Amino acid sequence: NAGVMQNPRHLVRRRGQEARLRCSPMKGHSHVYWYRQLPEEGLKFMVYLQKENIIDESGMPKERFSAEFPKEGPSILRIQQVVRGDSAAYFCASSPETGQLDTQYFGPGTRLTVL
Amino acid sequence: GENVEQHPSTLSVQEGDSAVIKCTYSDSASNYFPWYKQELGKGPQLIIDIRSNVGEKKDQRIAVTLNKTAKHFSLHITETQPEDSAVYFCATGPSGGSYIPTFGRGTSLIVHP
Numbered sequence: 001n002a003g004v005m006q007n008p009r010h011l012v013r014r015r016g017q018e019a020r021l022r023c024s025p026m027k028g029h030s031h032v033y034w035y036r037q038l039p040e041e042g043l044k045f046m047v048y049l050q051k052e053n054i055i056d057e058s059g060m061p062k063e064r065f066s067a068e069f070p071k072e073g074p075s076i077l078r079i080q081q082v083v084r085g086d087s088a089a090y091f092c093a094s095s096p097e098t099g100q101l102d103t104q105y106f107g108p109g110t111r112l113t114v115l
Numbered sequence: 116g117e118n119v120e121q122h123p124s125t126l127s128v129q130e131g132d133s134a135v136i137k138c139t140y141s142d143s144a145s146n147y148f149p150w151y152k153q154e155l156g157k158g159p160q161l162i163i164d165i166r167s168n169v170g171e172k173k174d175q176r177i178a179v180t181l182n183k184t185a186k187h188f189s190l191h192i193t194e195t196q197p198e199d200s201a202v203y204f205c206a207t208g209p210s211g212g213s214y215i216p217t218f219g220r221g222t223s224l225i226v227h228p
Contacts, residue, residue, distance in 0.1 A: 004158075033215075042121075042204055042218035043159070056215060091158050095214070102147045102214035106158040 002027065004094050004107035005074075012113045019079040019086070021110045025094030032075040033104060034067060037089045049075060082114045117142040121205055121219025129227050134195050136222045138205035139187040145207040147214065148181060148188045153202045153221075162203075163190070195226045 005024040013019050025032050030051050035043040045059040049069040060067065064082075069075040079086055089111050093104035118141040128134050138148075146167035151159035165172045165179045165188065172179050178191040188207075192199055202223050206216040 006158075040221075042220045043206075045215050045217075048215060058215075102208075102216075103149070103161070103164065104214075104216070105161060106151070108158045 004029075004092060004105055006092055006107035006110050008110060009108060010111050010113070012115065013082050014115050015083055016081050019082050019112055019114075021077040021079075021090050021092075021112070022074040023077070023092035023094075023107060024074040025092075026096075026105055028096060029094035029105075030097045031095040032069050033093045033095070034075075034077050035091045035093065037091060037109075043091065046077070079112075082112075084114045087112055087114045117145060117208055117217040119205065119207060119217045119219045121222060123222060124220065125223045125225070127225045127227065128195055130195060130197060132195055132226075134192045134199070134224055134226075136190045136203055136205070136224070137187060138189070138207070138219050139185075140207045140217075141186065142207075142209065143183075143186065144209040146209060147216075148179065148205065148207050149216070150177075150179060150190045151204045151206065153204065155201075159204060192224075195224075197226050197228050200224055200226045 007022050032049045034046040037043050047060045047067045048056040064080045066078045089109045091109045093106045095104045121138045149164035152162045153159045163177050163179050165181050176193045181188040202221045204221050205219040208216040
């Protein structure tokens, strides 16, 4: 049973470009969470999605950031017109559809570097 | 919102010693308390969790204790090994359908051989 998958693992962008980060949840999981981690800091919640719905985006910056989780395919975190301050590790986590809804399993992360 | 304090930020022990990491929280509605281990360059890995209806849970060399009255919970690692070296994060929040955890800032555990 494959775990949470994220790609790419490393992404380099120049200022002003777009970054697209992908997350495939564990099999049987329909809840996806995105977090950002700055060096030597904890994880900061960004957005919580279920299939085709954004449940909570209270941690998402109001501009340039968007997320989706379509009916088919992975969840996508999109950052438009990246700036140097967007450089961070972005992790997604998934939790099951039934049972322990709050137990989250994390992917390996995407490390975004903005030049 | 929830506020989680984690201590210490760095913990250095000799192989075989015990390590204890403590977290305090503010929201009395929090009732799910996971601990994650993050190795360099990897994602956080769930290592143990506890819910508010129990005071202690153990899994081999790892245990977690919870004191809901004092609003703190701790991770205990016994007989530490060099491969336990990593950053450990606590998290908490109200459980349920829209669980959004708040994470501590992490503890860097170094186990010296």
